[in-house]
Amino acid sequence: MRHMYLAVIQMKTTEDKLTNLKTATKFINKACEQKVDMVILPEMFNCPYNTSNFPIYAELENGDTYKYLSDLAKKHKVYIVGGSIPEKDFNGNIYNTSYVFDRKGKQIAKHRKVHLFNIQIEGGQYFKESDTLNAGNNVTTFNTEFATFGLAICYDFRFPELSRMMVNNGAKAIIIPASFNLTTGPAHWEILFKSRAIDNQVYTIGCSSSRDCSASYISYGNSIAVSPWGEIINRMDEKEGYFICKLDFSYVDKIRNELPLLSHRRLDLYNQNT
């Protein structure tokens, strides 16, 4: 099997949804000129990351942003992991939702952020997603011709149980559309991507929005890809742009064979305490 190429797009999000869709399109078109297999967008890429915006920007499934991404996937014959957007259901509940489209533009996965980001750090970041969002309830994986992928959103990645469940379901790479901030980013971002990669012997890929110091929530940026051995294979700074990373799934198999962590687990012990 040949290697897989992923474009990770670290774009700026503005208050104008159409501008955001145009920015995403510009980067997707550019990345697809380089023959990538998959394109990944950041968390809340069509709406500034702010709880009061979520109800205003929310769309039903099959809404404008959904159709836009599906059409782009079909046009370029590429997988698109559509970062996330505020999604509303028919009962008026709002979710932080990521849709995945295949090369024909068909939806093959949907993840609603499971862990809502409610934090209050003294002298640092405050955020309360539960003011306007509801939590999802599913562990999300999807298949491609290359491998099975796990998908979760930002704060979800702090919960190792969720990544482990994806790996138990076959994931060899985990994709995280995200938007860490200037308090938690420098402290935890890189180490989380390395830890989850090493613990699970998977590729971990974090796609952040770029940093906008005039926004109410300032994103850390630093989109990243880490190998199943814990090596950083790509990393950005805070500015807008993208990188293309190469995934070799035989490397995941090699590492899992040589250091068979997953089969050395003592599930008989752990289950007694969880």
Ligand SMILES: NC(=O)CC(=O)C(=O)O
């Ligand atoms: N924005 C998030 O969901 C999470 C985050 O910024 C963090 O965990 O830190």
